[in-house]
Amino acid sequence: MDYTLKEMMAIVAAREIQNSDIVFCGTGISMLAAMAAKNINAPQSVIFFETGAIDSELEDLPLAVGDSRIMYHASSNSGLLDAFATMQNRFTCSHVVGILGAAQIDIYGNLNSTVIGDYHGPDVRFSGSGGACDVASFVSRSIIFMKQEKRKFKKKLDYLTSPGYLDGPAGRKKAGLSEGGPDCVVTDMGMMAFDSESKKMFLRGYYPGIIPEEILQNMEFEIDVTRAEEIKPPSANELSLLREKCDPHRLIL
Amino acid sequence: MDYTLKEMMAIVAAREIQNSDIVFCGTGISMLAAMAAKNINAPQSVIFFETGAIDSELEDLPLAVGDSRIMYHASSNSGLLDAFATMQNRFTCSHVVGILGAAQIDIYGNLNSTVIGDYHGPDVRFSGSGGACDVASFVSRSIIFMKQEKRKFKKKLDYLTSPGYLDGPAGRKKAGLSEGGPDCVVTDMGMMAFDSESKKMFLRGYYPGIIPEEILQNMEFEIDVTRAEEIKPPSANELSLLREKCDPHRLIL
């Protein structure tokens, strides 16, 4: 069965979500991945938004986390304060999985979504943190979407917007952050995870038709590829649920 | 026209409230004074409660600040957080007048509503601060109800629950509190105010039939009585509105 890379990425991320997870998601493909998990492999998972809606019906795909579509048939509508408190709360935080994207990522999963170049005279400016820094600071796991490009997988970030493992295994603790950190990085070529000891990124899987070498060529830093396996493509069932239930009007796909 | 001391006290306090005031009140006579002001001399004043109700209709007299009677036809029902934030807020605080009571008061208007005797082995225990310390800390003016008794007007408090002017003119500033402080003390014999320079209590007025000397005999500390004048008794209009509109079932009066 034919599928696009976007579909593959959404499904690969969705498979990481479990029934007991509370999924924080942003716009675009991250929202699609959360909806795919709920419709396919984790029907008991709970989707929630930084704007304060939790467990929304999502009959129609929202185009922003401020979209009125997330307010319909939610369990509770509140505001930003409550949403972020849920992620920082000592009891709920361990259940929250964040789905994030960024302009740059380094080997420890730190993210830049602010500037390219000097902060005071940037060459490129992005939207900024939004809730990403908050999510990355608070929650126990995060799933990161990235495009597999050399300029995006950087030895050194131009600006550290959202904390991964900072400078290594002790990084978060030294900085005062809670445990947790990025779980995996889903790209248009494969998927990386983080070594439980060194906290460095390694290649966990590659898409059918891609070889690990290609992935390495599209990164500025070197990662371990010895543990990588080919990732199963989306099944017919996964694809049809994604297309028909999550984004029938192809607003994102 | 006949009136009781309680009626006199409620009316004397009510007269201190103006149309632009937001009146914080507790239970009993303080609630009655706030309702009297609204029904008699300050119809535009706004009554609000630490539990989060603001501008309640008060068709029926509440017997506690948690009484459901304050929830009916309010402008907003929220909770304790919002109520106290309104008093600490830099823009609203200057409009809030608190009405308080206590077990003991000193010459600077500091209040004790916690214990008599040693804090760790008290002879008498009262309810504790509740919101009184918060109100006294935050708001620009407060009206204090006291019984005129020697054991209540103390040279030294057994426990300082709610800040008046602390140890004098610079007291609040040194402690880090905002300006403001107690405005007047209404007792069953008369009314005290605080000198604008020394911040010490002085006698502002005495009820018909009472002489300043009697008031001094019922205080442990000495206050200036030279500025005192006789206080006008409640008018027929004041009394009838108080009795008929505020407490027709005589739950407090």
Place this chain on the structure above:
Amino acid sequence: MKVNGYKVKKLDDAVKTYVKDGCHLSIGGFTLNRNPMAAVYEIIRQKIKDLHLYAHSNGQGADELIGAGAVSCLEIAYGGTGKFASTCIRFRKAILEKQIRVEDYSNYQMTLRFLAGSMGVPFLPTRSSLGTDIIKKWGFGPEFREQNLKLPDKKMVELENPFDDWCDTKKVVLVPAINPDVTIIHVQKADYKGNCRIDGLTFADVEQAKAARTLIITCEELLDDDYLKNNPDRNQIPFIHADAVAHIPYGAYPTACYKYYDYDPVFLKQYAEFAKNEGRYQSYLESIYSRKTHTELLDSVGRERLEMIMADKNRGYARKLDRR
């Protein structure tokens, strides 16, 4: 908190499962309104001891727990039930007779402490109580605090404003977060997953609920479907915080439940009388022990009294109730 699942339980099971001897507990409501009284009586019935109780102004519920000897430590802002007991009688007695250790805060401070717990931060700042004995005098001394790992090492801390004079503030008091082992609240409506809808003032219930490791909810109406999702704006507590939901009509009795019933002045006045006398209070406690459920207790009160306190539909309280 339990993310998902069917959370409906019987109240006695929920209390037995989650409220243990020595447990740090907070209860919802304010003075004579929406206290989770059915749960309070169940705790008394199960003779749970040595509770560390966090109260702001939870009048009747706190006083009954203390009166039954269930409480050994108390952090509180206000022990009173308005006109019925300007100082709660068993509360006062327990302090004077040194049956409980007590630590005093203000109402706002207690609320901020629950908010801090719900936000996952160790403290929150306020200007309240600067210059007072609430800062200076500690009911729980440094040693007691050091021995007790569930307590912060300090009652509160004064801090110079690190932003210079920002907001015209030189100094603040930091009050430490509370994360109770268990919070119990009584609400008007809850559903099988634990979504809660509170009518009228929420007091500090929402903060207490979200600050807790375990949340037990009792409710007037239990929805066995997703009806509450039709009005998500009005649901203050989403289900992810909830562990157990018990359907207990009149679960706040003898305190009030806005839109459902008023407080019972007869009960509260009698209680105050009982509380003043040791012998009579023991008989009162025996009567609580002897009634195995809240329904039995309500039966002993009788239909007539319950009808008297029934709320007017429009007003939310019983307008004609004789409260003298």
Place this chain on the structure above:
Amino acid sequence: MKVNGYKVKKLDDAVKTYVKDGCHLSIGGFTLNRNPMAAVYEIIRQKIKDLHLYAHSNGQGADELIGAGAVSCLEIAYGGTGKFASTCIRFRKAILEKQIRVEDYSNYQMTLRFLAGSMGVPFLPTRSSLGTDIIKKWGFGPEFREQNLKLPDKKMVELENPFDDWCDTKKVVLVPAINPDVTIIHVQKADYKGNCRIDGLTFADVEQAKAARTLIITCEELLDDDYLKNNPDRNQIPFIHADAVAHIPYGAYPTACYKYYDYDPVFLKQYAEFAKNEGRYQSYLESIYSRKTHTELLDSVGRERLEMIMADKNRGYARKLDRR
């Protein structure tokens, strides 16, 4: 804030009275929802300059104010409008061309800063951003801050937890309070005194409203009586915070207003196109200047487009809207 009185005003008068050159302003809403767009266009029309804008993620409103040259300083968490502009175009351009000074925070930090302002405390704590450049890199340097009395002396401050390791927290970041000169929000219902009822998510509107020295409200429905008092639980902002209330149907257009209308994808897409090109953006601005009121702007959009975005009664948004 104005305690009492009749606060209904015309929008142009309200803006003229309260929004001055150099004013510190915050606007409500989030990305493409409930931005006070009528007020934003009125500010643009009145050619108010040198605004210091506080934004969390107020996408469209912030971008139009920046695009019109009304803003000189910006404190912001996120400059984007979802699918229509993942980074707002005039925002990006203004930063790259150094037309505005900018200071970055996270969304939670901005919200906490408004909450601190509304609570009357100089700061609030969080663990967010520890170890990141959000703490290390300051857009407004110490000198600029020193010269500007309306700014705190520091962007934020790290603090060791003074309660030892309480809540397993070693360190927090303190973020400074914001007290805007003016906050403008758009709500579904408001009354003549300024009581506000927001349907759906409140975003950070309530905190922004209460933090402000002056609050301007625009609303879809204006109640000229005390109708809103029939449901006090649903009124998030009591009148004591309000200064001016203007009745502006479609006042959030082209952003959405839950239960009333959706965002207009045609407008937002066109806007993004205009924003990319200097000449076309100038023409766009001319078209804003040339329409003297929001009604005139809506007339130019036309009835058909407004009907397309009309919200379904049940859903609160326009289900059949073509959003590609």
